[in-house]
Amino acid sequence: MKAVTITDIAKALNLSTSTVSRALKSSYKISEETQQKVKEYAAKYNYRPNLLAQGLKSMGSRSIGVILCAIPNSFFAEVLNGIEFIAASNNYHIIITQSHESYEKELNNLEQLLWKSVDGLLVSLSCETCDVEHFRNAQSEGTPVVFFDRVTNLIDTHTVVADNAKGTYEGTVHLIKSGCKRIAHITSAPNVSISKERLAGYIQALKEFHLPVREEYIKYCNHGGMISDEVEKAVNELLVLDETPDAILTASDRITIECFAMLKKRNIKIPGDIALTGFSNFSAPQLFNPALTTLKQPAFEMGKVATGLLLQLIENKRLPKDFEKRVLPIELHIRESTVRSQM
């Protein structure tokens, strides 16, 4: 009942293990006849090469390490779906670790993954991460890294992101055209790439329509909405302003949900008092009350593209001269939460 090995085949056919090994991969100079015999026997007894042994020789594991902040997050869950899809069809498996927005955990996860000799890394940085030296080291010691979603420009490698600036630009323009004039923006930690890009799109739209950019309308949640107190604080600070906003644009799944819940808890009418839209990959924003206008990222696609690029790096060994920055489109889905018929 034990798994059949190359040695078993060799004994059974009265050959050496080297011949069997070479016959199986049709390499070197092995006679047609021997190849046939070996392959038949292997097929018959359902031979599967031992991956640990292969790994030990090649110092590879046919595995990809993934670092992201949390699995139970609509966006990342979809990304994982895409990653698994491409990885599985190329016979790699994925090892998923969660940073929970903590720099320290991210560091620890990286160490664990390298220890497990993953062949490559797919990373979305934690909110706390400023220093990316650890990833640079990983790369320079031979483990390629591809960043997605929350990326860094301090490391030369492939990156895959959504068109964040365009997303917030279009969201903001939509709000303006719906009649909103005092648009606030609640976003993630100021150091992560997505926050900067999303802020830029928001500002660009305001300027284009000659609306003032007010510091007090821009709020940061240093843990991306994972800590609801942070979102609550942001919302509170907006609501006590002399001129309260008439719209809020949120920059992540969790922030959107939390913000929505808080406005409802305070009995603020959406969109009557405050219009609301934001980034969200929830499966059913149309069922909300009111149905939520969302900026939806191509999460599944992002996972697929990032994994494809990583596999290229892994299998080419040598790092290419110029790296790619893939930018995927964001979809604006207009629903009730931003349609102000009463204006």
Add this chain to the structure above:
Amino acid sequence: MKAVTITDIAKALNLSTSTVSRALKSSYKISEETQQKVKEYAAKYNYRPNLLAQGLKSMGSRSIGVILCAIPNSFFAEVLNGIEFIAASNNYHIIITQSHESYEKELNNLEQLLWKSVDGLLVSLSCETCDVEHFRNAQSEGTPVVFFDRVTNLIDTHTVVADNAKGTYEGTVHLIKSGCKRIAHITSAPNVSISKERLAGYIQALKEFHLPVREEYIKYCNHGGMISDEVEKAVNELLVLDETPDAILTASDRITIECFAMLKKRNIKIPGDIALTGFSNFSAPQLFNPALTTLKQPAFEMGKVATGLLLQLIENKRLPKDFEKRVLPIELHIRESTVRSQM
């Protein structure tokens, strides 16, 4: 810059690899002095045993294979969170595969995972699966299996489930007490364990309150709601009945969402025309329109418990005489979608 090995340490300290190996695990008879020297050197040069080499010897990989239907599903994403939590803290990693409710894919995933020599398996069966022979084989050849959520009683092993019957029982009782008399039940494939248990709870409640159990009020979705046509067909069939239901109890995340969306599309008032409640682990059912009454499973807990039990099996080697069936409580969260003030 290469990783330091046991051989490196041996050479540096003028010892044999065996001595170093034994010193590192404080085993056998190695003098205090030598142990100290070795451990110091190992710590200084940040020695990490090569897991592939260890795995090759021990035929283990310190990894756990997971088979479930889909990652981007609120319930399973939370379960994965729990699995990862326990696995990581015991220095195991998890390899996640998706069956997408297909028996064939489940079979294929299992084969891949065994090939990767996982030390154990955490499985939630696909909707299509009737024959579980493949898992029995895996177990009898030394890879322990723990089933969660969708389990089978055809294999003797640990299982972890929610208290499904009690969940639907309480949900149904709640609907009855809200004034509903014609309660329909849309559930998953009839062969999966959760469907049977949930159906049983529903029937028990009806009988206890002397309401008739009508075949035409019980609908099955053979792919657990993944195919929205199936849910649409079920809802349609309910709506063309002479006596249309005044409540629907749905049995899975996807079915709940799809059903909700279809009722809204048809402008059916919830709960006025039809009250709705169902199993759901969405993060924000309170934001729905109307806020959704849900049966929430302890998904994170389920992942933790299942992984704990699996690790026991893995580390004890010998299968225990009697296996555990852990049953976790389900929470009924009452919200607007079932509150019929107008009755």
Add this chain to the structure above:
DNA sequence: TTTATTTGTGCAAACGTGTGCACACATTAC
């Protein structure tokens, strides 16, 4: 016939760890 070339196969080492056994040395017992 000898020498080169081709073709197919096997030997042995390697990847990094773990472990049964033997061995050297020291101590104790008779």
Add this chain to the structure above:
DNA sequence: GTAATGTGTGCACACGTTTGCACAAATAAA
């Protein structure tokens, strides 16, 4: 003085695969 016991260390092989090299046999060239 010999035998038994105890203590610490190293040898050698194993896990399953890959691969450089050698080598035997067959064929071709000189």
